[in-house]
Amino acid sequence: MSLNIEVNNQKLSAEKGETILEVLKRNGIKVPTLCHIKDMLPTGACRICVVEQRKTGKLIPSCSQPVEDGMDILTNSPKVNEARKTIIELLLSNHPDDCLYCARNMNCELQTLSNTYHVRERRIRGVKNNHHLDLSSASIVRDPAKCILCGRCVRICDEVMGISAIDFINRGSNSIVGPTFNKGLNTSSCINCGQCIMVCPTGALTEKNHFPELLEALNDPKKIVVAQHAPAISVSLAEEFGMEAGKDINGIMNAALRKIGFNKVFDTSFTADLTIMEESAELIERVKNGGTFPMITSCCPGWIKFAEEFYPEFLPNLSSCKSPQQMMGAIIKSHYAQSAKINPEDIYSVSIMPCTAKKFEGQRAEMTSKGISDVDAVLTTRELAALIKLYEIDLNNIEPELADSPLGLRSSAGKIFASSGGVMEAAIRTANYSLTGKELVQFKVKEVRGFKGIKEAKINIDGLELGVAVTSGLQNAKELLAQIKNGRKDIHFIEIMACPGGCIGGGGQPINTDENALIARMKSIYNIDEKESIKVSHKNPEIRDLYRDFLGQPLGEKSHHLLHTTYEERDVLK
Amino acid sequence: MIKEIDAILDENPKAGREDLIPLLQEIQENQGYLSENAIIKVGKHLQLPTSKIYGVATFYNQFRFEPKGKYHIQVCRGTACHVLGSSTVLDQLEKHLKIKADQTTKDNLFSIEVVACIGACGLAPVICVNGEFYAKVTSESIKEIVENYRNKND
Numbered sequence: 104m105s106l107n108i109e110v111n112n113q114k115l116s117a118e119k120g121e122t123i124l125e126v127l128k129r130n131g132i133k134v135p136t137l138c139h140i141k142d143m144l145p146t147g148a149c150r151i152c153v154v155e156q157r158k159t160g161k162l163i164p165s166c167s168q169p170v171e172d173g174m175d176i177l178t179n180s181p182k183v184n185e186a187r188k189t190i191i192e193l194l195l196s197n198h199p200d201d202c203l204y205c206a207r208n209m210n211c212e213l214q215t216l217s218n219t220y221h222v223r224e225r226r227i228r229g230v231k232n233n234h235h236l237d238l239s240s241a242s243i244v245r246d247p248a249k250c251i252l253c254g255r256c257v258r259i260c261d262e263v264m265g266i267s268a269i270d271f272i273n274r275g276s277n278s279i280v281g282p283t284f285n286k287g288l289n290t291s292s293c294i295n296c297g298q299c300i301m302v303c304p305t306g307a308l309t310e311k312n313h314f315p316e317l318l319e320a321l322n323d324p325k326k327i328v329v330a331q332h333a334p335a336i337s338v339s340l341a342e343e344f345g346m347e348a349g350k351d352i353n354g355i356m357n358a359a360l361r362k363i364g365f366n367k368v369f370d371t372s373f374t375a376d377l378t379i380m381e382e383s384a385e386l387i388e389r390v391k392n393g394g395t396f397p398m399i400t401s402c403c404p405g406w407i408k409f410a411e412e413f414y415p416e417f418l419p420n421l422s423s424c425k426s427p428q429q430m431m432g433a434i435i436k437s438h439y440a441q442s443a444k445i446n447p448e449d450i451y452s453v454s455i456m457p458c459t460a461k462k463f464e465g466q467r468a469e470m471t472s473k474g475i476s477d478v479d480a481v482l483t484t485r486e487l488a489a490l491i492k493l494y495e496i497d498l499n500n501i502e503p504e505l506a507d508s509p510l511g512l513r514s515s516a517g518k519i520f521a522s523s524g525g526v527m528e529a530a531i532r533t534a535n536y537s538l539t540g541k542e543l544v545q546f547k548v549k550e551v552r553g554f555k556g557i558k559e560a561k562i563n564i565d566g567l568e569l570g571v572a573v574t575s576g577l578q579n580a581k582e583l584l585a586q587i588k589n590g591r592k593d594i595h596f597i598e599i600m601a602c603p604g605g606c607i608g609g610g611g612q613p614i615n616t617d618e619n620a621l622i623a624r625m626k627s628i629y630n631i632d633e634k635e636s637i638k639v640s641h642k643n644p645e646i647r648d649l650y651r652d653f654l655g656q657p658l659g660e661k662s663h664h665l666l667h668t669t670y671e672e673r674d675v676l677k
Numbered sequence: 678m679i680k681e682i683d684a685i686l687d688e689n690p691k692a693g694r695e696d697l698i699p700l701l702q703e704i705q706e707n708q709g710y711l712s713e714n715a716i717i718k719v720g721k722h723l724q725l726p727t728s729k730i731y732g733v734a735t736f737y738n739q740f741r742f743e744p745k746g747k748y749h750i751q752v753c754r755g756t757a758c759h760v761l762g763s764s765t766v767l768d769q770l771e772k773h774l775k776i777k778a779d780q781t782t783k784d785n786l787f788s789i790e791v792v793a794c795i796g797a798c799g800l801a802p803v804i805c806v807n808g809e810f811y812a813k814v815t816s817e818s819i820k821e822i823v824e825n826y827r828n829k830n831d
Contacts, residue, residue, distance in 0.1 A: 267726035273735045283727040284713055291728070676717070676727050 108174040123165035123176065124152060132178055135187065135216055137304055138253040139166045141618070143262060149253055151190050151216070155180045162186055188220040194251050195222065196229030198305075205249070205306040210614055212304035213251060234279065239287025241466050242295035242311055242459040247279045250307035256280060256299035263603060265578035266409070268293035280307075283676040292412050292677035294577075296405040296601045297459030297483075297610015310459050310611060313480045314490075320451035320479070321364045328451045329367040329439075330360050331431045331510075334375060335457040335521035335606040336484055338627040342613045342620060343488035344498050349623025351631065354503020356487075361504065363494045367439075369510040371454065374430040375517035375529070376640035377649070378402060381666055382424045382526075383534040384657035386596060390567070395419045397572075397587065397594045400526050402426045404464035405601030405610075407670065409577055414584060415672035423667040427520065428454050428461055429470050431510070432477030433665040438653045439510060447472075453480045455487045457521075457609035460601065469668050483611025512645040515632040522625045523575035523605030524551035524558060527598040531562055531571070532639045539565045546638050552629065554604050554621070557583055559594070570594040576603040680707040682715050686722045694723055701734055709745040738791075743781045746788035748826045751805040752778070755794030762815075763802040767791065769816040770804075773823060786827065 106117045110132060117126040122145065127134050137149040145167035153162040157175040162182065177183060195217060202208050237245035254271070257280055261267045268291040272281050282291035300308045320326045337353035346352070360368045386398055401407060401422040410417055425433065432454065436447040454461065458481075464470065465478040482490065491498065505511065516532055519525030528548045535543050550560035551571065556579035562569040570593040574580045580599045587594065602608045607624040608616065637643060654661045685703050686692075692700060697719070704715050711734055720727040734740045752767045767789075771777055774787050781788040797803045800812035804819065811822055 261726075267728050270726070270728040270732035271736075272732055274737075283716070283731045285731075292726070677720075 106170055106172040106174075108170055108172070108176065110176045111178055117170040119170075121170050123154060123163070123168050123170055123174070126170055127154075127165060127178065134165055134178060135219070136166060137212065137216075137251065138255065140255055140258060140302065143258060146254060146258075149190070149251075151187055153183060153186050154178045155183050184220065187216075188222060191217050191220050191222055192225075192227050193229075195225065196227040197231050198251070199231075199248050200225075206309040206312075207306035207614075211306065230276070232277070232279070237281075237287050238311070239289035240293060240295065240311065241289070241463040243288055243293070243297060243300065244309050244311050245281070245288055246307050246309070247281060248307075249305045250280055251305055252278055252280065253304055254280070255302040255304070256308060259298045259302050260293075263576050263578055264294070264296060264298055264601065265581045266292055266294060269299070286676070290676050292675045294405040294408040294412070294601060295460035295463040295610075296577075298602060300459065300610055301612070301614065301616060310483050310486065311462060312486060313482070314486070317451075317453060317480050317482070317490075320453075323451075325449060326451045327366045327443075327445055327449055328364065328453065329369060329435055330365040330453045330455060331369040331371045331374075331428070331435075332356060332360075332455040332487075333371045333428070333457055333521070333606060334518045334525075334628070335609065335612075335624065336455050336487065338521065338624045339457060339484050339607065339612050340488060342616075343485065344491075346498075347623070348620040349625075349627035351627050352498065352503075354505065355498050355501060357506050358501045358504040359491050359494075359496045359498060362496050362501070363490060365453070367507045367510075368504075369431060369435070370506045370513050370517075371427045371431055371456075372513035372517035372520065373510050373643070373645060374427040374434065375402075375520040375526075376514050376643045376646050377430050377434075377666065378424050378427050378520075378526075379516060379529045379533050379640035380646060380650070380657045381430075381662055382422050383530050383537055385422055385424065386530065386534055387537055388658065390595075397570075397597050398422055399596075400530075400598045401668075401670075402520065402526055403460070403600045403606075404458070405460040406577065406580065406599045408460070408463070408673065409580075409601065411670055411673040412675050412677055413581075416588075417584065418670045418672070421670055423669070425470070425666055425668045426461075426464065427517075428456060428481075429464065429477055429668070430666050432465070432470065433472065434510065434649075436472065436475060436477055437665055438649070447475055451479050452477065453482060454478050455482045455484070457484050457606045457611045458602075459483060459610045461611070484609075485611060485613060488613070509645045509648060512643060514637040514640050514643045514646075515635040516638060516640045517643070518635075519628055519632050521606045521628045522552070523600050523603075524548075524553070524573045524598065525605065525628070527551045527571055527573050527596070529640055530596070531564075531569075533641050534569075535564050536639060536641055538567065542639065546632075551598075552625075554625075556603075569596060571596045571598075573598040575600040575605050575608075577601050682708065682712075682718050686718060689722075692723060694725055697723060697725065697730065697733060698737075701730075701740060705740060710741045710743055712742075712744075738793075741779050741788075741790065743779065743788065744785070746781045747786050748806055749788050749790065750823075751790050751792045751795065753793075753795040753797070753801070753803045753805070754791050755798065755801075757798035758794075758802040761801045761813075765816055766802050766804070766814055766819055770819050770823070773820050787823065 134152050136152045147164045147167035152165045154165045155177040234247035341350035341352050357368045399420045440447045462481040465481045470477050516529035551558050551573045558573040572594050604621050716730050778789045778791045804811050
């Protein structure tokens with residue numbers, strides 16, 4: 104049944120069950136929101152989305168009010184604008200005035216709103232709460248003084264990620280958002296995924312930044328500074344420079360990194376290929392020797408910490424493979440250092456990731472060799488953009504360059520790691536070859552592509568029936584793992600990524616990433632796979648060279664030391 | 678006798694999230710406060726994240742997170758007491774003991790709790806120490822009351 108409503112003297116039709124906000128958005132009528140998250144139950148907490156009901160003159164929150172037939176609404180009446188402005192002024196009444204020094208300057212929803220609604224003075228003065236900066240986490244900085252209590256981080260952490268590391272504490276004007284006992288994030292069950300940063304409207308949640316150390320290394324003539332960039336970066340970075348979402352600027356990024364002063368630029372997709380060699384070998388070994396099933400991927404550091412905290416019983420199921428970032432880190436400080444005759448201590452290894460959890464992973468004790476970190480600094484996509492801006496590099500006027508070789512050539516199987524389902528698809532391609540000696544006729548495994556929370560497929564490799572599942576958004580992983588705990592036996596291999604959609608939707612990606620940007624990035628990734636000729640990791644010539652010259656066999660002695668790791672149960676406040 | 682947290686939880690094997698507040702109340706009744714351990718154990722028992730339990734517990738004034746002192750001082754901040762100056766009384770008490778409401782002195786001798794109305798409005802402003810009422814207290818008399826307890830030899 105269609106409902107008829109009137110908005111700003113314009114007749115609109117709406118469906119029963121829709122909220123006013125949904126109808127307005129569909130018709131291109133803008134309404135500001137703060138606490139609202141698309142596709143989640145509205146909380147109606149912030150009231151910034153109020154609209155006026157013409158008949159009664161009442162203000163109603165459009166995000167939570169369902170449309171009714173005959174409704175007559177004004178979205179920009181003086182009363183509405185006055186109310187919205189007052190809400191903003193109240194939010195600003197105890198907000199710090201240090202916008203110029205804030206990580207979210209020029210990219211802050213509160214700042215934009217106060218500008219839109221012409222707030223030009225501090226009309227209301229509230230008591231400023233004294234809050235400590237929480238620097239305890241390796242990945243995320245929490246500044247409760249800048250929090251406007253919209254609650255989006257709390258809901259993402261609970262409903263999408265299934266973690267609930269943070270919640271509201273205290274009441275009324277004393278309310279803050281924080282971890283249990285208001286302690287540091289490092290004591291909590293936080294997995295460092297950074298999805299809270301992605302939804303934070305202000306600078307209350309930001310990534311931990313390592314610019315000073317990085318700049319020092321870049322300016323130190325004795326240091327060899329090397330970069331590796333993750334598969335998702337080249338299709339996400341463009342957005343930070345106003346280019347269209349999903350545009351692949353891999354070559355331009357390589358050139359920009361060299362201009363900044365990185366001595367070598369490697370591609371993490373190369374070690375994604377390496378991961379596939381090791382992981383598919385591990386899968387086949389488990390099949391042959393009756394290992395623990397289902398085997399679960401270990402590329403995602405958010406998922407790994409989640410498993411260590413909440414699912415220690417599944418730790419034997421995890422692949423022992425390090426993530427591509429850490430494989431690259433280990434190879435750089437061993438093989439690369441040896442062949443380039445550089446002391447590993449003189450290498451400053453920087454990885455550029457769409458992820459904040461990678462910062463935590465990079466400083467795990469297992470990820471060191473003789474006291475030297477395999478990866479010295481991790482930058483997010485956002486931080487890379489900031490670095491490029493700092494060096495005043497004009498991306499529109501530089502020539503694309505290739506990554507350094509070796510460690511820079513990749514197959515497209517390594518590239519699709521960026522999307523949820525990519526690791527699975529790449530692993531199937533290589534496992535098929537290892538078991539049958541033949542390549543697949545159809546490389547595309549379309550059942551594991553796309554944004555669905557849980558994707559499943561049955562794969563037949565030479566009579567071996569393999570049940571595979573792919574999940575992203577850890578709440579979905581929880582559901583799948585519950586099925587397995589309840590005795591489901593038809594799944595043998597699972598890919599789990601913490602962030603919805605996989606790394607393209609990671610917590611280190613451009614703020615304001617919307618659905619359309621995610622779709623564009625994923626499309627771009629699979630386009631690359633479509634048009635390139637080397638579609639399988641085992642045909643990457645540099646991977647073959649690496650095994651021939653250095654590693655020997657997948658799962659061999661050297662691989663075991665450099666490319667594999669262990670996990671342990673974590674005791675945190677959960 | 679003080680019941681242990683585990684014993685209380687064992688008595689409520691089927692408790693769900695709707696039983697959270699009664700459970701916290703029972704634990705506080707027995708232990709005098711909600712320890713970190715209590716919140717962690719309740720979380721495990723109800724399969725709720727500790728962040729949510731701490732969130733609920735800090736929302737309500739009735740829960741305290743530090744053990745009570747040997748002498749627990751309740752300061753009435755009801756309407757009648759307020760009109761007759763209980764905010765100054767509380768202020769002076771906090772300054773004198775060098776703690777805030779809901780806290781306990783380092784020697785575990787005194788703790789302060791603010792209560793909404795103690796039901797003795799005729800005696801306003803009123804405080805109550807371990808169940809004993811003190812009527813028409815002032816900023817001066819309150820120090821005397823505290824010091825008398827401190828010097829008590831029991």
